[in-house]
Amino acid sequence: MPSSFQQALDFSHKVVLITGGASGIGLAIATEFVAQGARVALIDTSDDVERVAASFGNGSAGWLGDVSDEARTEAIVSDVIARFGHIDVLVNNAGIGLIEKAEAMSAALWDKTMAINLRGPFLYSRAVGRHMLARGVGRIVNMASQAALVGLDKHLAYSASKAALLGMTRVLAGEWGPRGITVNAISPTVVETELGRRAWAGEVGEQFKRKIPTGRFAQPDEIAFAALYLASDAAGMINGENLVVDGGYTSQ
Numbered sequence: 710m711p712s713s714f715q716q717a718l719d720f721s722h723k724v725v726l727i728t729g730g731a732s733g734i735g736l737a738i739a740t741e742f743v744a745q746g747a748r749v750a751l752i753d754t755s756d757d758v759e760r761v762a763a764s765f766g767n768g769s770a771g772w773l774g775d776v777s778d779e780a781r782t783e784a785i786v787s788d789v790i791a792r793f794g795h796i797d798v799l800v801n802n803a804g805i806g807l808i809e810k811a812e813a814m815s816a817a818l819w820d821k822t823m824a825i826n827l828r829g830p831f832l833y834s835r836a837v838g839r840h841m842l843a844r845g846v847g848r849i850v851n852m853a854s855q856a857a858l859v860g861l862d863k864h865l866a867y868s869a870s871k872a873a874l875l876g877m878t879r880v881l882a883g884e885w886g887p888r889g890i891t892v893n894a895i896s897p898t899v900v901e902t903e904l905g906r907r908a909w910a911g912e913v914g915e916q917f918k919r920k921i922p923t924g925r926f927a928q929p930d931e932i933a934f935a936a937l938y939l940a941s942d943a944a945g946m947i948n949g950e951n952l953v954v955d956g957g958y959t960s961q
Contacts, residue, residue, distance in 0.1 A: 750762075
């Protein structure tokens with residue numbers, strides 16, 4: 710057991726795999742883990758992923774990959790283990806938020822949402838989980854959403870995918886907790902990434918902020934700090950939980 714909270718947040722010699730890690734929340738999470746001594750393996754569909762990982766200057770690396778591609782996922786996880794020797798933390802962060810009214814929603818939109826938001830975390834959890842089970846230790850953090858807990862207009866596929874992700878989190882926590890792996894989720898409200906600021910600009914964003922007791926959206930580093938905590942030794946007894954970072958929106 711760590712002797713202090715500061716020691717518990719020391720990720721020196723740890724390897725953290727982060728999907729969707731080249732920008733937004735994923736990049737914020739990667740930045741905080743690196744600040745605590747970790748090397749990160751970033752997975753993204755952006756051509757910038759290798760450059761972003763290399764910019765940390767600590768031996769971190771990036772891989773181009775679609776999280777819904779089973780063969781590519783298995784190959785990347787094998788590559789990461791071959792390069793670093795082990796994976797200590799998996800953050801299933803990659804996701805999409807395509808929205809449409811339920812009656813107008815296409816099957817293609819539904820399928821794409823499920824592929825990225827649910828199939829992807831399953832594939833990475835399975836591939837990395839097998840490695841962690843063999844080592845007898847590991848942390849998995851799944852990025853869910855407030856939309857998993859409440860109904861949001863035009864978010865049928867997104868809400869369904871994130872609610873299912875919470876179900877997956879609980880099952881994995883129950884199966885793998887006795888074998889040294891904790892599995893938890895984070896459910897943010899709107900996060901002011903570059904994409905989030907564009908999507909919620911103007912009056913639509915101001916109206917939504919008025920529904921949040923704290924009166925604002927979350928910042929990327931606030932979500933990163935939550936991921937850091939759940940992956941740390943300080944959270945060793947937290948398993949199968951969903952940490953809601955929404956300023957009290959879903960408590961009403």
